[in-house]
Amino acid sequence: MASIQSVDAVNISALFTFPSLAFSPRWSIEKKSMIVQVLGGQSMFRITTAITALMLLCASAQAATTYGAIAFSPDTGAAGYSTGRGTRANAEDWAMYYCDQYAYDCRVAVHFRNACGAVARGQNGGWGSSWDYDRAGAQNNAIASCRRNDSGCRIIRWACSK
Numbered sequence: 001m002a003s004i005q006s007v008d009a010v011n012i013s014a015l016f017t018f019p020s021l022a023f024s025p026r027w028s029i030e031k032k033s034m035i036v037q038v039l040g041g042q043s044m045f046r047i048t049t050a051i052t053a054l055m056l057l058c059a060s061a062q063a064a065t066t067y068g069a070i071a072f073s074p075d076t077g078a079a080g081y082s083t084g085r086g087t088r089a090n091a092e093d094w095a096m097y098y099c100d101q102y103a104y105d106c107r108v109a110v111h112f113r114n115a116c117g118a119v120a121r122g123q124n125g126g127w128g129s130s131w132d133y134d135r136a137g138a139q140n141n142a143i144a145s146c147r148r149n150d151s152g153c154r155i156i157r158w159a160c161s162k
Contacts, residue, residue, distance in 0.1 A: 067091035068161030069111040072119050073103030074127060079119055079157035080106065088113070091161070110142075116160035118142035122150025135160060 068083035069091040080098025085091035092108045099106035109129035110117040116138040117131040128145025132138040139155050146153035 065114060066161040067111065067113050068115075068117060068159050069095040070109050070117050070119050070129065070157050070159055071095040071099035071106045072109040072127065072129070072157070073099060073106045074125065075105050076103040077121055077156060078102035078106070079109075081117075081157055081159040083159050083161045085161075112138075112161055114162045116158060116162075118155055118158040120146035120153045121156045122146050123152030124150050126150025126153075128153065 065086075066083065067085045067088045067090070068081065069085075069088070070079060070081045071092070072079045078099055080095050080101065082091045082094035082098065085094065088111055092111055095108060096106055109119045109127070110131050112131040115131050115133050116135045117129065118135075118138040118141070119127060119129045120139075120142040121127045126146060126149030128142050128147070128149060130138055130141030130145050132141055135158055138160075139158055142155060142158075143153045
């Protein structure tokens, strides 16, 4: 039984029958690379292990992206949130859905991607929201935003999508 490792090149043109096309694919094993060569010198494509690894890294980074949102009712102070969603729109829709269960005037106060968001409300109904890459930063920024409109601000909802 022949070992594939001992084969330098394998001609598989017999597997392809394209009478109207004047080419024959040839596969060769060369330093963990695959070469598809269209004979006649028309074109050559090379997909290396490095490119494959780069594509896998990009795919895993994209898969790790999650969105979150917080919806808030200025009149009642009700809030709904959503985390771990695949798109911003989906995160906002779910946050609105949860907030709308308790109030009629909900609005998306903040959205975030691979981060945290927070909403703060003041003693006179003023409010502020913000996001940051960690919970403390989001809360501090939301309180600072609220203090521009009101006093006695406190966090009423925070969430992280990561």
